[in-house]
Amino acid sequence: MAAADIDSDCGYTWGKIEAAGPLADAMLAAVPARPGERIALTDLRTRVPAARWDARPSVSGSSTAVATGRLGALDAWVDGTASAPSSLSLGWSEVGADTPYDLAGALMARGAKVEPLGCYHFGPGEVNAVAIVTAPGRPPFALTAYSRGAPLAQSTAQQNMSVALDGVLPTRASLRAAHRDPPWEDPCPF
Secondary structure, eight states, X not given: OHHHHHHHHHHHHHHHHHHTHHHHHHXXXXXXXXXXXXXXXXXXXXXXXXXXXXXXXXXXXXXXXXXXXXXTTEEEEEEEOSSSEEXXXXXXXXXXXXXXXXXXXXXXXXXXXXXXXXXXXXXXXXXXXXXXXEOTTSOOEEEEEEEEOOSSTTSEEEEEEEEESSOOOOOHHHHHHHOTTTTOBSSOOO
């Protein structure tokens, strides 16, 4: 029975990794290739051709977005300015669903190292986590992932994933200083 449980769990996890593959590809494409390099919004749109960008930003995931659109079933938005985007974010939600994406696993499947910095919890099923990702051909970048499962059928499950495009790498100390309630924990599995 233990072997069947392990096989079932591996299949479940691998399904989430495969589902996050296009998200990982888009985020890796969006990150500048050289340390200190900044890309413009037009460059970002070219780097992420699978996204369908709105003609004008809506208030989809962020009230400060300079661009909004869709990447498959996810909302996409870019914060910062048109000349210097600071982050690309992707968001998903569904009532009564299980969270479908394992972005960290998809990045690792593409050869990236994902180093968790810390997280904070809003109860047992809701977590916001930050990691530093080192991927082949890219300087290290920050990845933030928020996840809330739907423990009840009428609850809304949600996942938001954001990659920093400005080259700024957070530290454990900066996370703790910026977010005191709830307190940051480390280490925290991503």
